[in-house]
Amino acid sequence: MNTVTTASIALTGIKAVIIDLDGTMLDTAPDFHAAVNRMRAEFDLAPLSQQTIVDFVGKGSENLIRKVLSVDYPPAKAEQHFEAALDSYQRHYAVINGNFASVYPGVLEGLETMRKQGLRLACVTNKPLVFAEALLEKVGLRDYFEVVYGGDSFPKKKPDPMPLLAVCADFKLQPSQVLAIGDSSNDAQAARAAGCPVFNVPYGYNHGESIQDVDSDGIVTSLLVAAQNLSH
């Protein structure tokens, strides 16, 4: 696997790009950190470090909350408190959403370049759709995307290919014409299962594991570098 900082893994025939949100366009780790620890305080649980929480991000809110309860509770107790903890977390996240997040370097330039290249853009995230839409609006990125799908948009979320295949169908394109870009094995597995080429970025959250070990078509240091590696 090559880590590419300039154009050298050019993909051809790409007509659209599906871009992940958390850990790819936005560093939302501080938002997750704050919301989870406010929930935990309500349950008289000690705060967790940002790194501990971030290693649980990427498979949706339900998985995150199950994991952060499992740090202290045995499985049966975690399950017993799951619904109330998820409600509490979502209540806090709705207020915090975007307050502590930042857009990664190269994102704006990458989206602009892709738009100028005539590429159609979709955002597919495992974040609940209502949070994803609000966050993209807040940071001024919503208008780049024709389509935004969240973790609750379909019966299955990434690493299942369902949301990616839905974008291909929306755009009336073959999966081979639609590049996926994400920060985790979730994104790469969903893309592989859908038949989409996929780039990973190395700066996000990959469940605490090395991105070098993920099967993808390349690691690009930014969305701008990804855009520079595409031609029609």
Ligand SMILES: O=C(O)COP(=O)(O)O
């Ligand atoms: O699990 C989440 O909420 C974030 O997921 P994402 O990386 O697919 O945006």
Ligand SMILES: [Mg+2]
């Ligand atoms: Mg991600």
